[in-house]
Amino acid sequence: DTAVSQTPKYLVTQMGNDKSIKCEQNLGHDTMYWYKQDSKKFLKIMFSYNNKELIINETVPNRFSPKSPDKAHLNLHINSLELGDSAVYFCASSHELRRLFFGPGTRLTVL
Amino acid sequence: AQTVTQSQPEMSVQEAETVTLSCTYDTSESDYYLFWYKQPPSRQMILVIRQEAYKQQNATENRFSVNFQKAAKSFSLKISDSQLGDAAMYFCAYRRGTSGSARQLTFGSGTQLTVLP
Numbered sequence: 108d109t110a111v112s113q114t115p116k117y118l119v120t121q122m123g124n125d126k127s128i129k130c131e132q133n134l135g136h137d138t139m140y141w142y143k144q145d146s147k148k149f150l151k152i153m154f155s156y157n158n159k160e161l162i163i164n165e166t167v168p169n170r171f172s173p174k175s176p177d178k179a180h181l182n183l184h185i186n187s188l189e190l191g192d193s194a195v196y197f198c199a200s201s202h203e204l205r206r207l208f209f210g211p212g213t214r215l216t217v218l
Numbered sequence: 219a220q221t222v223t224q225s226q227p228e229m230s231v232q233e234a235e236t237v238t239l240s241c242t243y244d245t246s247e248s249d250y251y252l253f254w255y256k257q258p259p260s261r262q263m264i265l266v267i268r269q270e271a272y273k274q275q276n277a278t279e280n281r282f283s284v285n286f287q288k289a290a291k292s293f294s295l296k297i298s299d300s301q302l303g304d305a306a307m308y309f310c311a312y313r314r315g316t317s318g319s320a321r322q323l324t325f326g327s328g329t330q331l332t333v334l335p
Contacts, residue, residue, distance in 0.1 A: 140322060148257075148307055150325040155311055162322070195261060206253070209263035 108132050113198050113210040120188060121218055128213045129182045137202055139181035141173060144195040144212070147212030153196075156181055185215075193217045220245045221279070222312050226327035231300045232334050237294045238285075238327045241310030249315030252286065252293045253323065260307040269293065271315065297331075306331045 110205045120126055132139065138157040143149045154173045155162045161173065170186045185192060198210040221244045231237035243252070253264040269277045269286050275283050281301075295324045298306055310326040 110333050150309065150328075152324070155322045163320045177226075197263065199263075206265055206268060210259045214261075 110208050111198055111200055111210040113196075113213050115213060116117035116211060117214050117216075119216045119218065121192060121217055122188055124188050125184070125186045126188060126215070128185070128198075128215070130181050130201040130210055131179055132198075132208070133179065134200060135202070135210060136180070136208070138200065140199040140201075140207065141176070141181065141183050142197040142199060144207075146165075146194070150197070153183075154181075171192070188217045190217050215217060220247075220250075220312050220324050222310050222324050222326035224308075224327045224329050226267070228330045228332070230332040230334055231297070233300055233302060235300055236296060236298045237300055237331065239297075239308050239331070241293045241295070241326055242289075243291050243293065243310070243312050245291070245312065245314075247314050247324065252284075252312045252316060253283070253311040254284070254293075254295045255309045255311060255325075256301075256304075256306045257328075259311065263309075267295065280299055302324070302333050305324050305331055307331070310320070 114129045129132050139151040153167045167214045171182045174182045193216050195212045195214050197212045200208045201207045223242045250271045252269045256264045256266050267277050267279045267282050276286050281298045283296045307330050308330045309328050312324040313323050
């Protein structure tokens with residue numbers, strides 16, 4: 108009965124590779140998000156998306172792209188991974204202005 | 219742009235005592251929401267408490283309460299009767315009160331709380 112799930116929980120990969128992180132929510136929420144938490148624990152919004160609007164944080168490199176096959180899924184694709192991409196990535200969802208529910212996070216390590 | 223500031227990178231409290239975590243924010247909006255999230259070592263983000271800016275009454279959830287000072291743009295979290303399980307990173311967060319792109323949260327830098335037995 109997990110509300111927001113992410114796979115994988117851990118991802119170790121080489122620099123230059125392309126990888127994806129999947130996110131699914133079973134709450135019927137209308138908006139999904141991706142956050143990045145860096146090594147200093149700072150949380151920063153990357154994308155927010157509902158079926159009408161994709162908002163991209165202007166500081167996010169275009170190597171990162173969200174893809175939503177349907178309202179319950181928002182996957183994160185990362186091309187040409189760099190060392191600085193190592194972080195914990197959180198997916199979240201919400202309905203209208205209600206609270207955000209977070210996934211368990213994916214720890215990405217780029218070697 | 220909205221900013222959220224947590225000026226205490228680390229705090230400690232004795233078990234059963236009370237601790238207050240500080241948070242200030244900057245906004246030109248009149249309608250918004252404020253949150254405290256807890257992140258234990260498991261890294262799961264857990265909502266602790268939420269406050270609507272239009273409500274004058276401070277939110278309370280069991281041992282957790284806030285001191286919301288709208289004019290001062292201050293939103294502190296008080297934890298009473300601290301327990302070992304309260305040890306975590308605590309994040310203050312802000313969200314505008316309108317739809318669309320405003321739904322995202324802006325987080326502070328966090329306060330690492332240690333609870334001493």
